[in-house]
Amino acid sequence: xxxxxxxxxxxxxxxxxxxxxxxxxxxxxxxxxxxxxxxxxxxxxxxxxxxxxxxxxxxxxxxxxxxxxxxxxxxxxxxxxxxxxxxxxxxxxxxxxxxxxxxxxxxxxxxxxxxxxxxxxxxxxxxxxxxxxxxxxxxxxxxxxxxxxxxxxxxxxxxxxxxxxxxxxxxxxxxxxxxxxxxxxxxxxxxxxxxxxxxxxxxxxxxxxxxxxxxxxxxxxxxxxxxxxxxxxxxxxxxxxxxxxxxxxxxxxxxxxxxxxxxxxxxxxxxxxxxxxxxxxxxxxxxxxxxxxxxxxxxxxxxxxxxxxxxxxxxxxxxxxxxxxxxxxxxxxxxxxxxxxxxxxxxxxxxxxxxxxxxxxxxxxxxxxxxxxxxxxxxxxxxxxxxxxxxxxxxxxxxxxxxxxxxxxxxxxxxxxxxxxxxxxxxxxxxxxxxxxxxxxxxxxxxxxxxxxxxxxxxxxxxxxxxxxxxxxxxxxxxxxxxxxxxxxxxxxxxxxxxxxxxxxxxxxxxxxxxxxxxxxxxxxxxxxxxxxxxxxxx
Amino acid sequence: xxxxxxxxxxxxxxxxxxxxxxxxxxxxxxxxxxxxxxxxxxxxxxxxxxxxxxxxxxxxxxxxxxxxxxxxxxxxxxxxxxxxxxxxxxxxxxxxxxxxxxxxxxxxxxxxxxxxxxxxxxxxxxxxxxxxxxxxxxxxxxxxxxxxxxxxxxxxxxxxxxxxxxxxxxxxxxxxxxxxxxxxxxxxxxxxxxxxxxxxxxxxxxxxxxxxxxxxxxxxxxxxxxxxxxxxxxxxxxxxxxxxxxxxxxxxxxxxxxxxxxxxxxxxxxxxxxxxxxxxxxxxxxxxxxxxxxxxxxxxxxxxxxxxxxxxxxxxxxxxxxxxxxxxxxxxxxxxxxxxxxxxxxxxxxxxxxxxxxxxxxxxxxxxxxxxxxxxxxxxxx
Numbered sequence: 001x002x003x004x005x006x007x008x009x010x011x012x013x014x015x016x017x018x019x020x021x022x023x024x025x026x027x028x029x030x031x032x033x034x035x036x037x038x039x040x041x042x043x044x045x046x047x048x049x050x051x052x053x054x055x056x057x058x059x060x061x062x063x064x065x066x067x068x069x070x071x072x073x074x075x076x077x078x079x080x081x082x083x084x085x086x087x088x089x090x091x092x093x094x095x096x097x098x099x100x101x102x103x104x105x106x107x108x109x110x111x112x113x114x115x116x117x118x119x120x121x122x123x124x125x126x127x128x129x130x131x132x133x134x135x136x137x138x139x140x141x142x143x144x145x146x147x148x149x150x151x152x153x154x155x156x157x158x159x160x161x162x163x164x165x166x167x168x169x170x171x172x173x174x175x176x177x178x179x180x181x182x183x184x185x186x187x188x189x190x191x192x193x194x195x196x197x198x199x200x201x202x203x204x205x206x207x208x209x210x211x212x213x214x215x216x217x218x219x220x221x222x223x224x225x226x227x228x229x230x231x232x233x234x235x236x237x238x239x240x241x242x243x244x245x246x247x248x249x250x251x252x253x254x255x256x257x258x259x260x261x262x263x264x265x266x267x268x269x270x271x272x273x274x275x276x277x278x279x280x281x282x283x284x285x286x287x288x289x290x291x292x293x294x295x296x297x298x299x300x301x302x303x304x305x306x307x308x309x310x311x312x313x314x315x316x317x318x319x320x321x322x323x324x325x326x327x328x329x330x331x332x333x334x335x336x337x338x339x340x341x342x343x344x345x346x347x348x349x350x351x352x353x354x355x356x357x358x359x360x361x362x363x364x365x366x367x368x369x370x371x372x373x374x375x376x377x378x379x380x381x382x383x384x385x386x387x388x389x390x391x392x393x394x395x396x397x398x399x400x401x402x403x404x405x406x407x408x409x410x411x412x413x414x415x416x417x418x419x420x421x422x423x424x425x426x427x428x429x430x431x432x433x434x435x436x437x438x439x440x441x442x443x444x445x446x447x448x449x450x451x452x453x454x455x456x457x458x459x460x461x462x463x464x465x466x467x468x469x470x471x472x473x474x475x476x477x478x479x480x481x482x483x484x485x486x487x488x489x490x491x492x493x494x495x496x497x498x499x500x501x502x503x504x505x506x507x508x509x510x511x512x513x514x515x516x517x518x519x520x521x522x523x524x525x526x527x528x529x530x531x532x533x534x535x536x537x538x539x
Numbered sequence: 540x541x542x543x544x545x546x547x548x549x550x551x552x553x554x555x556x557x558x559x560x561x562x563x564x565x566x567x568x569x570x571x572x573x574x575x576x577x578x579x580x581x582x583x584x585x586x587x588x589x590x591x592x593x594x595x596x597x598x599x600x601x602x603x604x605x606x607x608x609x610x611x612x613x614x615x616x617x618x619x620x621x622x623x624x625x626x627x628x629x630x631x632x633x634x635x636x637x638x639x640x641x642x643x644x645x646x647x648x649x650x651x652x653x654x655x656x657x658x659x660x661x662x663x664x665x666x667x668x669x670x671x672x673x674x675x676x677x678x679x680x681x682x683x684x685x686x687x688x689x690x691x692x693x694x695x696x697x698x699x700x701x702x703x704x705x706x707x708x709x710x711x712x713x714x715x716x717x718x719x720x721x722x723x724x725x726x727x728x729x730x731x732x733x734x735x736x737x738x739x740x741x742x743x744x745x746x747x748x749x750x751x752x753x754x755x756x757x758x759x760x761x762x763x764x765x766x767x768x769x770x771x772x773x774x775x776x777x778x779x780x781x782x783x784x785x786x787x788x789x790x791x792x793x794x795x796x797x798x799x800x801x802x803x804x805x806x807x808x809x810x811x812x813x814x815x816x817x818x819x820x821x822x823x824x825x826x827x828x829x830x831x832x833x834x835x836x837x838x839x840x841x842x843x844x845x846x847x848x849x850x851x852x853x854x855x856x857x858x859x860x861x862x863x864x865x866x867x868x869x870x871x872x873x874x875x876x877x878x879x880x881x882x883x884x885x886x887x888x889x890x891x892x893x894x895x896x897x898x899x900x901x902x903x904x905x906x907x908x909x910x911x912x913x914x915x916x917x918x919x920x921x
Binding site for chain 1: 568572581582585589590596597600601603607608614617619620621622623624632633636637640643644647648651654655696697698702704707708726730732736738741742743745748749750766767769770771772774777778845846847848877
């Protein structure tokens with residue numbers, strides 16, 4: 001079913017192909033091709049591979065965490081190393097896996113979707129990728145320092161990260177700075193590309209939603225990554241240069257750290273989910289063979305979510321002792337976010353309604369996304385209610401919530417995107433049997449992994465603890481089993497991707513999927529090294 | 540057919556998820572507890588209200604989606620419809636959620652205002668977190684103050700002994716409060732941020748160094764209530780439980796009077812001990828006991844610490860060289876760098892014992908003996 005191809009094979013690309021061949025003579029080969037490349041497709045591939053490797057590294061750390069928590073008592077690691085694992089797992093998954101994966105997708109797809117020959121700033125594009133491996137090399141190498149790596153949580157609350165941290169903090173700060181520079185450069189590139197390089201006729205309200213969501217995401221990144229840079233810099237100067245931003249003894253305030261961090265942190269959450277909305281809005285119409293329902297309202301909903309994301313940050317801090325008026329404000333503002341988010345889910349369901357549905361692998365992931373992301377969204381609505389949040393806060397209920405949103409949300413959408421566009425990138429259909437194994441194993445194990453976390457959280461298990469009371473033992477065993485199974489399932493994905501990169505599989509048509517629409521499906525499969533050197537005209 | 544069966548599996552999976560959650564309400568190990576205060580009961584009701592609203596939304600939305608997935612399949616010959624917008628529907632599904640939100644926000648705001656009203660309390664207790672213990676001070680009975688440390692044996696954590704019923708949720712000295720009275724907690728910290736949490740009271744408040752937060756409770760039923768630190772506070776974050784005993788007011792009064800008396804006696808006892816010299820054996824026995832409660836978490840049972848964060852005592856200059864004895868006492872009383880001050884937690888004879896122990900254990904065979912009067916002299920000399 002998945003290999004269904006469009007019948008209108010186009011001969012009109014003969015010219016374009018000739019043109020491409022001419023260029024291919026100049027492509028450097030071997031290592032220097034990848035080091036020196038300014039091609040958006042190469043850089044997209046680099047980002048995606050980097051994200052996948054980091055996903056496996058961060059996943060391995062999650063395995064350590066789940067092995068330690070498999071049963072009560074100290075098992076395989078000491079509490080200090082346990083804290084380092086939770087910290088670095090979080091940092092790697094957020095900054096090393098999810099964000100670079102979305103940037104990789106943007107690199108591959110934005111120019112192809114808007115009819116541009118490449119990203120607007122190709123050399124900066126090269127640099128914004130190639131500083132990333134160094135950032136994570138610094139972060140990971142700090143684990144091997146005397147005293148270990150950062151152990152204060154990915155949220156690095158002061159003063160645990162200042163007066164009470166070890167000297168790996170300096171390396172942590174520098175690596176976050178480099179990640180931030182990379183993100184900002186990537187975001188600027190996306191904005192400039194979308195604003196300046198759309199093909200004639202590609203008006204804003206004709207842009208595919210993936211382009212729209214990434215445009216808004218890029219603005220969020222430019223707005224908040226400097227705030228994160230400020231926060232880590234203040235941590236650095238508090239620790240090493242005698243300032244007292246977060247130290248009450250010197251006139252500072254540790255809670256101010258949390259305000260600054262979450263002013264970055266909450267928009268950051270939407271940075272990791274808005275592009276996912278764009279992906280799902282591309283996949284659902286294709287396999288429903290029906291136009292996306294409510295395109296305009298999708299755009300407005302995305303913009304509303306982005307704006308609201310700047311006025312809800314303190315819902316992460318309800319227990320810090322804010323004035324009751326502030327608690328009210330942040331409760332109501334947070335609840336409001338569920339309105340535009342609901343609009344999106346309703347639009348996807350309305351798109352499927354009375355469509356002509358088929359369930360190829362990208363659609364399977366997209367449907368899993370809609371259901372499981374919505375579960376994460378609903379628990380988010382529960383967390384918004386301040387008086388109840390006092391009970392939920394810093395328990396496994398929160399861990400369940402954000403893993404539903406980020407794993408079955410963001411990560412599943414990335415997988416859906418890879419399965420959706422991979423045939424266009426390689427020109428070959430991926431191994432569908434393996435892909436279905438990957439889907440079902442992931443779907444079942446991810447729920448065994450994260451669903452019981454709701455229960456232990458409600459029953460009172462705090463997060464970030466290396467050992468727990470006996471009443472939580474049964475569920476934790478299941479959570480760990482689910483975790484190991486989910487981790488192993490991703491090796492299926494690895495095998496599938498390696499096979500796809502070796503260009504194994506049936507050749508696909510230009511359109512690849514029967515219902516696919518958009519500029520990227522009109523160019524040949526595999527997508528030539530250079531596309532749209534003459535801009536297409538969009539009607 | 541195979542397709543339909545796979546579809547059914549995914550549908551059932553989603554449904555069973557919500558089914559487990561619905562039966563969860565009766566069992567306390569899968570759901571929030573109702574607790575023992577009026578506030579905690581209100582919080583529980585809010586939680587259940589939110590939960591059911593979410594379940595209904597989920598069932599309706601996913602129900603429509605699954606219906607569509609079954610009925611509007613290409614394999615059943617479904618032809619795609621043409622519609623792609625409908626202003627009426629879109630306005631409706633923006634407005635209806637908004638109304639539901641207002642229905643949620645109203646009771647939530649009521650409860651929140653009640654929770655944050657700390658006025659007219661009858662008992663006030665200062666709660667201070669530090670790595671990794673709690674300190675309680677009764678503001679109305681200033682003589683009464685004590686540290687509360689986890690009482691679970693290290694051997695249980697290391698899987699050498701069988702784990703007890705209240706594994707990790709037991710302390711040496713629980714906080715005692717009266718039932719039926721509004722008890723106000725002033726919450727702060729001596730080092731990093733901690734969070735004082737008792738689920739049965741629906742009280743969780745961060746302990747911020749340099750600032751004081753307020754919270755309150757009014758417990759309806761006498762009993763023992765257990766909680767934990769809820770904010771990552773370093774290595775032993777998982778090992779600083781909160782235990783509160785709620786007693787009938789009369790019992791509480793008797794208890795607090797006895798505590799006051801005991802505190803006064805303890806001070807007299809400390810003065811008496813100043814005049815006494817303990818033998819090496821006594822010092823070493825008591826020193827080991829003190830070391831295992833106050834020092835062992837960082838400096839480790841073998842005295843080798845976890846460098847560089849927690850330095851070794853074994854073979855260290857501070858514990859070996861005679862001229863460092865005052866510094867050795869000073870670090871314990873006043874702390875140093877990341878090391879907390881133990882002056883409030885330990886008596887002078889305990890400090891004397893643990894200094895002696897650290898100077899003579901693990902091959903640190905200095906033969907140095909430090910007595911309570913030496914510690915007293917150090918304090919007065921300052």
